[in-house]
Each structure stands twice: as C-alpha cells, then as structure tokens.
Amino acid sequence: MKAVDSVLDLIGNTPLVKLDKLSGDGAADIFVKCEYFNPSGSLKDRIALEMIREAETEGKLGPGYTIIEASTGNTGTSLSFVGTLLGYRVVIYMPEGMTPERIRLMESYGAEVHELKGEGASGSGGVAGAEVEIGTRMACYEIERSQPKTWWARQFSNPANTRAHLTTGREVLEQMDGRVDAFVASIGTGGTLYGIAKVLKEELPDVRIVGAEPAGGRFPLSEGHWRVPGFGDEVTGGIIEEMMESGLIDEVVAVDNDDAAAMHERLVREEGIFCGVSSGANVHLALQVADELGPGKRVATILHDSGDRYFTVKKYTT
Ligand SMILES: Cc1ncc(COP(=O)(O)O)c(C=O)c1O
Structure with missing residues (x-):
C-alpha cells in the first residue's frame, strides 16, 4: 500500500x-x-465523511460551525475524528449508561460529550435497535433550531448515510x-x-x-x-x-x-x-x-x- x-x-x-x-x-x-x-475503529467513519462532505457542498456546514449528533458510540466517535480533523467543534449527546471507553474515545478525538440523564434521554419510544437514542435526538433537534451555526448530522435520516x-x-x-x-x-x-x-x-x-x-x-x-x-x-x-x-x-x-x-x-x-x-x-x-x-x-x-x-x-x- x-x-x-x-x-x-x-x-x-x-x-x-x-x-x-x-x-x-x-x-x-x-x-x-x-x-x-477503519481509522477510528468502526464503519461509521464512512458515513461521517460522506455526511460532512455533503453538508459542506450544500452550504449547510462551514467554517465556525459546530457539528452535533445523538450517538451511543460509533457515529459520535467517527464524527469526533473526522469533524475535529476538518476544523469543526463537535458536540455529542449520549444517553446515560454507555460504556466509559466510548466517551473517552470521543473526547480523545476532541469532542465535547454530554450525557443526558433520566427519562428524557432514553425517550418513551423508538425504533428497534435505536430506542435509547430518541431522547438525545430530540435534544439535537432543539439545539439545531435554537443555536446558529449548528449542524445536526441526522444519521437516522440522512441519505448520505445510506449512500x-x-x-x-x-x-x-x-x-x-x-x-x-x-x-x-x-x-x-x-x-x-x-x-x-x-x-x-x-x-x-x-x-x-x-x-x-x-x-x-x-x-x-x-x-x-x-x-x-x-x-x-x-x-x-x-x-x-x-x-x-x-x-x-x-x-x-x-x-x-x-x-x-x-x-x-x-x-x-x-x-x-x-x-x-x-x-x-x-x-x-x-x-x-x-x-x-x-x-x-x-x-x-x-x-x-x-x-x-x-x-x-x-x-x-x-
Ligand atoms: C456496533 C454497531 N453495530 C451495528 C450498527 C448498525 O449499523 P447501521 O446504523 O448502519 O444500521 C451500528 C450503528 O448504529 C453500530 O454502532
């Protein structure tokens, strides 16, 4: 190679x-x-790069922006890795109770990690395999709407993920x-x-x-x-x-x-x-x-x- x-x-x-x-x-x-x-240890590096590059091309993400995402681990780590390397501030919202290794990994790459505690973090419903992330996704939705220069990667609905x-x-x-x-x-x-x-x-x-x-x-x-x-x-x-x-x-x-x-x-x-x-x-x-x-x-x-x-x-x- x-x-x-x-x-x-x-x-x-x-x-x-x-x-x-x-x-x-x-x-x-x-x-x-x-x-x-993959460099940060999971296949989510692929989607982090694709989602960020597409958002840049579409003018949704640029200098001075903060990338936010709800993640229980891998996507948060990959966005921390790729996003920080490309010069963005990265903030990840996790439900309480994930393994400490995952938080350390994200922080090592330079992300700010917030653990959401209590009922709101785990949400009262969800799709199979992703139930715990409904509450943190709602938090991202509110933050993106209320804070300028914030881009929520939206891994659950972003077509760049599948692409x-x-x-x-x-x-x-x-x-x-x-x-x-x-x-x-x-x-x-x-x-x-x-x-x-x-x-x-x-x-x-x-x-x-x-x-x-x-x-x-x-x-x-x-x-x-x-x-x-x-x-x-x-x-x-x-x-x-x-x-x-x-x-x-x-x-x-x-x-x-x-x-x-x-x-x-x-x-x-x-x-x-x-x-x-x-x-x-x-x-x-x-x-x-x-x-x-x-x-x-x-x-x-x-x-x-x-x-x-x-x-x-x-x-x-x-
Ligand atoms: C460890 C692990 N396995 C499986 C999956 C499922 O991959 P996908 O989100 O592409 O369905 C994920 C992602 O959420 C993951 O982190």
Missing part, C-alpha cells in the same frame, strides 16, 4: 476474511468484512468476485444494510438479505414495527422506514444478547478477530443462514466495529 496524504484517505477499502474455524461442516462459507480496520454504504456494497461484491448468496447485518440506523442491499440486489437479484436486531426491543422490526407514532420525521428519521418498505430486505431476525456475546468471544479467541458485540450477532445469524444454504454457497457479513469499546460491558446494542 502506497503512502496516503491524509488519514481520511484510509477510510473504507477494508479487508474481507473467510472464517476458518467457525464455519460448520456441511454449511455455506462465511466471509466477514472487517470494518474495525456511503453503496461503496461498502461495491467493495463486498468485488472482494467476493460477484458471488454472494446471502448478506447479513445488524440494523441501527439501517444505513449499512440498506446501502449494501441496494448494490447487491441490483447485481444479484436472488441474493438473500437478512437484517439482525437485538431481541427484546419494544418495537421489533421483525414484527413489523417501523413506524413510530408520536415523533416527527425530524426525530425518528426515514432510513429504516424506507428500507423496510423497499422490498430489498428478505427478513429481519431478533438475536439474543447471550448468543451475540458468546459468538463475539469465539470470534476473538478462535479466529483472532477483535470485533465488537454486534459483530457476534451478525456472525451468529450468518451461521444459521449458512446452515440453511448448505455447502458451495457464500454468506457475507459485516464486523461493524472493534472490541476495545466493550471491555466494561458485553451487550448487543446497535
């Missing part, structure tokens, strides 16, 4: 690895895309020589699954697209809950709704936290892959799909982030 001019040029083009020990006999092969190779993952999808297709029978990914904002699904289904109409969500959510996508009453589009956003109504997603499956955590541990110990807990959920589900498809088929999935942000908790949240 040749020298690059900026660390931002290292975003994307992540490696894809075939699982060696975890793939079962008599099952399809499983390939994992190691997104923790960034068209590139991820093209990478998967190329790395797998165009031979993908199924693709599996956890859903938070929906940007990863939707962006990659768009590219794969266009090239391979028979590919099976499977979403994963944490079991026990109040509004499970797997049970058809993707319209959330009581909150405006500004807050709940549209990626999940658009994705679920696009016809591109074949199914969404709830994955239990214990299964995700156990698979995460196996990935680290048996494959030497130091990913986060949602990656464990993805691989747990990918193994089920691989069993169903059988030998000779190929399942791809995503390892969203690095394991270093889950030392103090092993919980599957997106």
